[in-house]
Amino acid sequence: MGNNPIIPILTIDRIIHEPARMLIMSILYAASEVDFLFLLNETDLTKGNIATHTRKLEEEGYIKIKKEFIGKKTHSTYVMTTAGKKCFKAYCESMYDILINIYDYKQPPNV
Amino acid sequence: MGNNPIIPILTIDRIIHEPARMLIMSILYAASEVDFLFLLNETDLTKGNIATHTRKLEEEGYIKIKKEFIGKKTHSTYVMTTAGKKCFKAYCESMYDILINIYDYKQPPNV
């Protein structure tokens, strides 16, 4: 393959690349801890969506899901792990680089 | 939903968001016209991948696929349409904005 500077897009972190998860990750990156209702109100995602995407993020080790009882009711809170922060930063930096390269990209050898 | 500045990620153009297609689009954005073999050599994508992703991009009206004979052999070339350029620019600007907003929330990279 060539030395096209956009090639790194092919190895971008797909867990974070998914828009719904990127949104969740960006929220958890900024806030230290949020709960289910916060995500529901803040993101416009459905309940099912939040449950499955947060589970996936937990499976990948990017976030931690804590469940507790408040009185008799369940309460779920979400926190980003150190690994999650690292991967999120790496994703953002990679995407940023790619975009900058697109803006800078000059004519490649043509057909 | 809240007024989180990252929310626009949810309406990002998914046709372009797919890494393989973003790579193809970025190549076509920089070069006026490329052929199948160029994409094959430049991108590390498989033949099947190139065929299906370029077809999808054509279905969406983002690129035009031209087929011709060179001697007795088929030859396929790909060109970005005006709509494709517009959407690609819009995608890049949108992603850029989103990343900037993420950095504004926290700290910029490479600090």
Place this chain on the structure above:
DNA sequence: CAAACCGGTTTCTAATAAAAACCAGTTTTT
């Protein structure tokens, strides 16, 4: 007491990315 509500989870369906298999024709090998 039943019906609606709450905070979630599980199930179902359709879309789809990627690789592999395939294909029609062409060139090379023997």
Place this chain on the structure above:
DNA sequence: AAAAACTGGTTTTTATTAGAAACCGGTTTG
């Protein structure tokens, strides 16, 4: 001149998965 290998792709197959909807065990409300 057959057979084999190569070209430039396309179609098929397989596995994953995003999203919505249905569900669920409490709990408050009418």
